[in-house]
Amino acid sequence: MSAQAETDARDDRYQPATIEAKWAERWAADPDMYAAEPASSGKPKYYVLEMLPYPSGQLHMGHVRNYAIGDALARYKWMQGCNVLHPMGWDAFGLPAENAAIKNNTPPREWTIGNIASMKQQMQRLGLSYDWRNEVTTCLPDYYRWNQWFFIRMFERGLAYRKQSKVNWCPQCATVLANEQVVNGCCWRHDDQIVELRNLEQWFFRTTEYAQELLDGLDQLPNWPDKVRTMQRNWIGRSDGAELAFEVVAGEPMQGDAGKEILPASGVTLTGDRITVFTTRIDTIYGATSVQLAPEHPLVTGWAAGDPTLREHVDGMLEQQKAAREGGDLAGLEKHGAFTGHYAQNPFTGELLPVWIANYILADYGTGAIMSVPAHDERDWEFAGKYGLPVRQVVEVPGAENALPVLGEEGAVLVHSGKWSGLACAEARAQLSAEAAAGGYGRATITFRLKDWGVSRQRYWGTPIPMLYCGDCGIVPVPDDQLPVLLPENVAITQQGGSPLAQVPEFVNATCPKCGGPARRETDTMDTFVDSSWYFYRYTSAKDSTAPFDKEAAKYWFPIDQYIGGVEHAILHLIYSRFWTKVMRDLGLITNAEPAERLFTQGMVIKNGAKMSKSKGNVVSPDEMIGRYGADATRMYALFAAPPDRDLEWQEDGVAGVSRFLAKVYRFVQRHSAAALEAGDAALPEQPNADEQVVLRKLHQCIRKITEDFNDRWHFNTCIAAIMELQNVLTGADERFASGAIRPEVTAHVLRRVVLLLAPFAPYMTAELWAELGESGGLLRTPWPAFDEALAKASELEVPVQINGKLRTVIKLAADAGEPAMREAALGDERVLAAIEGKQVVKMIVVPGKLVNLVVR
RNA sequence: GCCCGGAUGGCGAAAUCGGCAGACGCAGCGGACUUAAAAUCCGCGGACCGCAAGGUUGUGGGGGUUCAAGUCCCCCUCUGGGCACCA
Structure with missing residues (x-):
């Protein structure tokens, strides 16, 4: 026996390694211990969910923090008598597995499954209360077959479609990315990699179909952080305005002063071509002095075909736009334009406005065309100033200075606007839109910034898209009874670009289910955000082989009562999964319109003032902390060092402090457990003495504080501080506990409650102490202590x-x-x-x- | 440029509704126990003046409201994050 072991054996020191190993073993032998009960239990249901991790192989501190929050809540809810669903799974498809395959020559599947095993072990080591019977692993066919099933349902409803478009391409990922996955013009996975634009034919989900509902739904989510709701609102970007058609004028291009003049409406012939612009300021129509088109606008393409000069301008601008977009500084691009030589007629005034192309007009927003009103738009002002285009003021605030451009509407009215002069802007918009609609050349309309979700990925490690291309029948979905379309094994993975699956003839060559002729399989795979868009439904019946999930089970458990994760998913995962929920509702699978009732976004874990990352070399390994201080102390520090919504600075000395506190509680309970056992279930004395009152008061104040905090504030840092204060009072009264001045009934009352209060935060140590106090049942099924207002009251x-x-x-x-x-x-x-x-x-x-x-x- | 956070001792932080600023923890200092150390227990810690009692001052900066402001209002600085030519 070593000297250390001898010391340990003879004193009552807190030894987390021994205690935690002992209980981990017992818990592993009882897989039903965290099992949710059936709906018939009659208990209130509570679905607490933490975002599922990508199985990189190692938990990091951000995970530990996320799971410590969720676990404390789950345990508390259990003790409150709720029927708790607390599941975990793996977001197991994705690029790192392919990169690892190239680097280590390990098949992605093998690499991923191995990582899952080690991370699961880490989670179990942390003592997290997951019901592993509902584990979901998205890269397994029993899960991804339902991605395929959903894809086909969406295809049938026109919600999944194929189109050619300009897409974001990350050279490092060697695949396309959705708009949501491009951050400042760079790849969300490689923040130093500028995203290229490529023209490819791709599969899209019609998220725009639900744009309005996704926006409206945000108002029904008062328990989501305002920050997330605002970010989603901005991302969806609803804009109320009007479309207005300008007729293109026929004949030889009429050259005014190279397109810098407005020509009178006299004797014109129309070509039949129309330029439809989108504007939010139709009230300023009398101030329009030109029409601006995106260089990619179809009319421009037509004109440029017979106009080499224009062609040159277009190509130049496209090149600039591309460079700026890829540089991530579209806003910084200097405005640049060219006259097309054509004129279009203002439908309200009949005047002929020069038509220009401009590099700041986006082809993929609105109609790709605007009316330019320099007097009332900053960008148009800048552009007109540069090219000497006319400026016409049509809005003014009476009696004010009205320095151009006049952008505000406060107290402003229309001027020089025919019969609409004198109207306030908002009123003028309504009347002008109505007039345009009546005249058949316009209408009030709404534009969204949100685009459809591009889901094709030219990668191997993802869900195969279940579609076939038949020479005769065209695009044909794989029949349901042939699902899943299995991802073939032993595929050579390259970083060359192009789908690895296209290199596998056995996969590509298929039979058309309609005509029986030869067909080619789609070789792209789905974006991994598809996997995470509905995984939490699968948790309610993860073994179901006949449906993505059991309808009744989902109806019982949904919506999620509390979802917890990082804010970085505010407009990725959290918009996609809201979209998916609405689609599933319309498919009749669920009745809820939103996936989660409450959302909590925890802060980052920081070390030396910067986010922990390998490149900064400031990563603290959870395993190391657990090895040194135990899982209880590590988890508890993650809750103690800062409120959960704020960033947390990791300080190892602080973990040591929490560990010392736990040791103090442990010794105290050990020292007085005999008295508690002696008292058994005896009630508190009718009339506590002065010493007892001091202790009972602090205890019940503490119970009150923690109970209230769990119910709304979630400031676990001050909860733990309150238990520390309580323990300080108990330690101060140590002699009186020992002497019997504080009677055994009171000792029993106090010790039991201290253990219960700590149970959501330190499951291992409290399990040990609970047994020490003679209890055989698990703490999860033990009711949370009630506080006694009379005892808590100060004298x-x-x-x-x-x-x-x-x-x-x-x-x-x-x-x-x-x-x-x-x-x-x-x-x-x-x-x-x-x-x-x-x-x-x-x-x-x-x-x-x-x-x-x-x-x- | 626009929209959100944040700024409090040497450090992480607390103060929930406008009412004792700094709870709790870390680090530090002093003491007890010990042959000694570790561990543990007790005590002291915003700054300045003072032997002390006590006083002055203090929550990024400047103004204001109030009997009373870390907290409310106006202006500014720094910092973290999100969005950014969206017509």
Whole structure:
């Protein structure tokens, strides 16, 4: 036996390694221990969910923090008598597995499954209360077959479709990315990799179909952080405006001063071509002095075919736009344009406006065309200034200076706008839109910034898209009874670009289910955000082989009561999964319109002032912390060091401090457990003595605080601080516990409750102490302690007395002292009398139970 | 440029509704126990003046409201994050 082991064996020191190993083994032998009960249990259901991790192989501190929050909540809810669903799974498809395959020559599947095993072990080591019977692994066919099933359902409804478009291409990922996955023009996985634009034919999900509902739904989610709701609102980007058609004028291009003049409406012939613009300011139509088209606009393409100069301008602008977009600084691009040589007719005035192309007009927003109103739009102002285009002011604030451009609408009215002059802007918009609609050349309309979700990926490690291309029948979905389309094994993975699956003839060559002829399989795979868009439904019946999930089970458990994760998914995962929920509702699979009732986004884990990352070399390994201080102390520090929504600075000394605290509780319970066992279930004495009162008061104040915090504030840092304060009081009364001055019934009452209060935060140590107190049942099924308001109440009040707002003394009063008693006591205090001597008391503020303030002169 | 956070001791932080600023923890200092150390227990820690009692001052900066402001209002600085030519 080593010297250390000898020491350990003979004292009562807290040894987390021993305790945690012992309980981990017992818990592993009881897989039903965290099992949710059936709906028939009659208990209120509570679905607590943490975002599922990508199985990189190693948990990091961000995970530990996320799971410590969720686990504390799950345990608390259990103790509150709820039927809790607390599942975990693996977001197991994705690029790192392919990169690892190239680097280590390990098949992605093998690499991923191995990582899952080690991360699961880490999670179990942390003592997290997951019901592993519902584990979901997205890269397994029994899961991804339902991705395929959903894809086909969406295809049938026109919600999945194929189109050629300009897409974001990350050279490092060697695949395309959705708009949501491009951050500042760079890949979300490679923040130093500028995304290229490529023209490819791709599969899309029609998220725009639900744009309005996704927006409206945000108002039904008061328990989501405002920040997330705002980000989603901005991302969806609803814009109310109008479309307005400008007729293109025929004949030889009429050259004014190279397109810098507005020509009168006389004797014109129309070509039949129309330019439809989108504007939010139709009220400024009389101030339009040109029409601006995106260089990719179809009309421009037509004109450029017969106009080499224009062609050159277009190509140049496209090149600039591309470079700026790829540089991530589209806004910084200098405005640049060219006259097309064509004119279009303002439908309200009949005047002919020069048509320009401009590099700041986006082809993929609105109609790719605008009317330019330099007097009332900053960008148009800048553009007109550069090219000498006319400026016409049509909005002004009467009596004000009205420096151009006039952008505000406060108190503004239309001028020089025909019969609409004098109207306020908003009213003018309504009337002009109606007039345009009546005339057949426009209408009020709404544009969204949200685009359809591009889901094709030219990668191997993802869900195969279940579609076939038949020479005769066209695009044909794989029949349901042939699902899943299995991802073939032993595929050579390259970083060349192009789908690896295309290199596998056995996969590509198939038979058309319609005509029986030869067909080619789709070789792209699905974006992995598809996997995470609905995984939490699968948790409710993960073994179901006949449906993505059991309808009844989903109806019982949904919506998720509390979803917890990082804010980085605010417009990725969290918009996709809201979209998916709405689609599933329309498929009749569920009845809820939103996936999660409450959302909590925890702060980042920081070390030395920066987010932990390999490149900064400031990563703290959870395993190392657990090895040194135990899982309980590691988890608890993650809750103690900061409120959960704020960033957390990891300080190892702090973990040691939490560990010392746990040791203190452990020793205290050990030392007095005999007295507690002796008292058994005996009730508290009717009349606690003074020593007992002090201890009971602190205890019940603590229970009250933690209970209230779990119910709304979630400031676990102050909860843990409150238990520390309680323990400090208990340690101070140690002798009185030992001597019997505090009676065994009280000792039993106190010890049991201290253990219960710590149970959501330190499952291992509390399990050990609970057994030490003679309890055989698990803590999860033990009711959370109730607080006794009478015991929590202070017997004596300390009231600060201020003179002119400055603290002068503190007086002691009976707890129920009213205003007159406070007034009298304050005026009777000798220090107060000394301070006000020779002065006149002008005013006396007495706040019952709080303070007294004397205003003197 | 626009929209959100944040700024409090040497450090992480607390103060929930405008009412004793700094709970709790870390680090530090002093003491007890010990042959000694570790562990543990007790005590002291915003700054300045003072032997002390006590006083002055203090929550990024400047103004304001109030008997009373870390907290509310106005202006500014720094910092983290999100969005960014969306017509």
